[in-house]
Amino acid sequence: MRVGILGGGQLARMLALAGYPLGLDFTVLEPAQDACAGPLTQHLRAEYTDAEALQALAGEADCITYEFENVPAESVTRLDRQVHVYPPPHALAAARDRFLEKTLFNQLEIETAPFADVQDLDSLRAAVEQVGLPAVLKTRTLGYDGKGQAVIREEGELEKAWESIGAVPAILEGFVEFExxxxxxxxxxxxxxxxxxxxxxxxxxxxxxxxxxxxxxxxxxxxxxxxxxxxxxxxxxxxxxxxxxxxxxxxxxxxxxxxxxxxxxxxxxxxxxxxxxxxxxxxxxxxxxxxxxxxxxxxxxxxxxxxxxxxxxxxxxxxxxxxxxxxxxxxxxxxxxxxxxxxxxxxxxxxxxxxxxxxxxxxxxxx
Ligand SMILES: Nc1ncnc2c1ncn2[C@@H]1O[C@H](COP(=O)(O)OP(=O)(O)O)[C@@H](O)[C@H]1O
Ligand SMILES: [Mg+2]
Structure with missing residues (x-):
């Protein structure tokens, strides 16, 4: 059986290492030439939106997964029409956007820090009223390893924080003094x-x-x-x-x-x-x-x-x-x-x- 993976980083590499004893083969779709899963797998070197590459991946894989959340949703939906994609695309959609993710947690009565949607500086000001300070401003999508985040301690820091995350759709969440x-x-x-x-x-x-x-x-x-x-x-x-x-x-x-x-x-x-x-x-x-x-x-x-x-x-x-x-x-x-x-x-x-x-x-x- 062949598993297709969107992304060819260390997580794909460790999936392959775990899969070989089970007799599995792997194809990764990953644009970077020096992707670290590349030497262990069949490496389709193309953009995640490349129609031909997606077609090739769907053609050869018995099942497709992904190693990061930021794969384009359209690519996943497209693959899902032809071959099983797991975790299911709707789970990916919920997890890749911090606002949807936290909303879902709360719907399931899973506690979170207080949070609010931020679309511009005005809504950031309103969000601060709602959530209080200190708070953390985070881009809704594409953040990882602390990237796309800014801690706000005082009202005077709002503009700087908004610019620093690239003035893109975001959430503001209360800073948690966790144990x-x-x-x-x-x-x-x-x-x-x-x-x-x-x-x-x-x-x-x-x-x-x-x-x-x-x-x-x-x-x-x-x-x-x-x-x-x-x-x-x-x-x-x-x-x-x-x-x-x-x-x-x-x-x-x-x-x-x-x-x-x-x-x-x-x-x-x-x-x-x-x-x-x-x-x-x-x-x-x-x-x-x-x-x-x-x-x-x-x-x-x-x-x-x-x-x-x-x-x-x-x-x-x-x-x-x-x-x-x-x-x-x-x-x-x-x-x-x-x-x-x-x-x-x-x-x-x-x-x-x-x-x-x-x-x-x-x-x-x-x-
Ligand atoms: N609201 C918060 N309050 C306190 N610390 C936070 C908060 N949000 C993030 N952090 C700190 O930053 C780390 C990375 O933030 P996280 O939201 O997990 O983003 P990433 O996607 O980059 O992992 C967290 O593990 C935590 O240590
Ligand atoms: Mg994290």
């Missing part, structure tokens, strides 16, 4: 079978995920699963869905969802019985889902911007190094390292060493 950020990776099969991974606790800095820790038996797990279950059912979802939450006390405020495999689930490659990548493939191909239990306490640290001394990383017992084959560039995710330990204290000690190696002695990038 923790957690995310839930869930998966639903074509038959409606559902499974959840243990929550991950996430640490961001400058809007970019730096580190995720798996949380076994966390008290917030049950509520997060209830919320995810509602969303999976509402969307008649197929594939992996990740939901990011801000936690305050017993409350989980949904921040955003990703209709795809997610960075905060990379620990599942070594830390769970079945990885999120394999389970996404199983789900979209109509296969039984695999066990989502963790095999120990896991920590995942992203390699961002520059490559640390990989020989030193590999010297760390039990460190699993994943390099994506991407050229280092400031703010760019070029790999990650995962540790899995039975003993949480041993994990902490090794994680500290790992972060020293990744960020330098002081661990500046820690948040």
């Amino acid at each position: 923790r950020e957690v995310s839930l990776v869930s998966v639903r099969s074509r038959e409606g079978e559902v499974a959840f991974y243990p929550l991950a606790r996430n640490h961001h800095s400058e809007g970019i995920l730096r580190r995720s820790l798996s949380l076994d038996g966390d008290p917030a797990q049950q509520l997060a699963e209830q919320y995810a279950q509602r969303m999976l059912e509402r969307l008649d979802y197929v594939g992996v869905l990740a939901i990011e939450f801000f936690q305050i006390g017993h409350h989980l405020l949904a921040n955003e969802m990703a209709p795809r495999v997610h960075n905060s689930g990379h620990w599942t490659i070594e830390g769970a019985v079945t990885s999120q990548f394999e389970n996404h493939l199983r789900a979209i191909l109509g296969l039984p889902l695999g066990d989502t239990s963790s095999t120990g306490h896991a920590a995942m640290v992203n390699l961002i911007g520059e490559l640390p001394d990989t020989r030193e990383l590999l010297r760390l017992p039990g460190a699993h190094l994943h390099l994506y084959g991407k050229a280092p560039r400031a703010g760019r995710k070029i790999g990650h390292v995962t540790l899995v330990e039975e003993d949480r204290r041993i994990l902490q000690v090794k994680l500290q060493r790992l972060e020293e190696l990744v960020h330098g002695r002081g661990g500046e990038s820690r948040s």
Whole structure:
């Protein structure tokens, strides 16, 4: 069976790595010549709107998925007429627009920060009245890794914030003084079978995920699963869905969802019985889902911007190094390292060493 993937970055690469043992083949549609999934897959090098390339992809793939939310909706709809596209296009439409996404969360009685639609400076002023300050202005679409966002602390900063995000349709949301950020990776099969991974606790800095820790038996797990279950059912979802939450006390405020495999689930490659990548493939191909239990306490640290001394990383017992084959560039995710330990204290000690190696002695990038 051949899986088509829109996008040829590291998520496509890890999907392919998970799929080969199952006997799957992959074609990626991706405009960049040096796409990091390219060497592992059949690479259709064309724009996502290229009619001929879409036709070729639909012709050879038994099932199509995507690795990022910003694939043009028309391309997905067009493919969906010829071959199964999972997660379903309406889920993509809901998740790619922050206003629709948060509206849907609230319809399902899933808490969020207060938010308001922003179309211009006047509506931004009205939104500030409604939401209060401090607040975060975010573009409705196309944002990732903290891009397309501006924190507003005072009324005087409105214009600057509006210009800085490019004066495009946006939402304003209340700034949340959260205690923790957690995310839930869930998966639903074509038959409606559902499974959840243990929550991950996430640490961001400058809007970019730096580190995720798996949380076994966390008290917030049950509520997060209830919320995810509602969303999976509402969307008649197929594939992996990740939901990011801000936690305050017993409350989980949904921040955003990703209709795809997610960075905060990379620990599942070594830390769970079945990885999120394999389970996404199983789900979209109509296969039984695999066990989502963790095999120990896991920590995942992203390699961002520059490559640390990989020989030193590999010297760390039990460190699993994943390099994506991407050229280092400031703010760019070029790999990650995962540790899995039975003993949480041993994990902490090794994680500290790992972060020293990744960020330098002081661990500046820690948040
Ligand atoms: N309303 C908010 N209050 C506090 N922190 C926020 C808020 N929105 C975003 N952040 C911080 O910025 C990070 C990235 O924002 P997010 O909305 O998840 O966008 P992206 O699509 O770039 O991941 C979040 O994980 C969180 O750490
Ligand atoms: Mg996010």
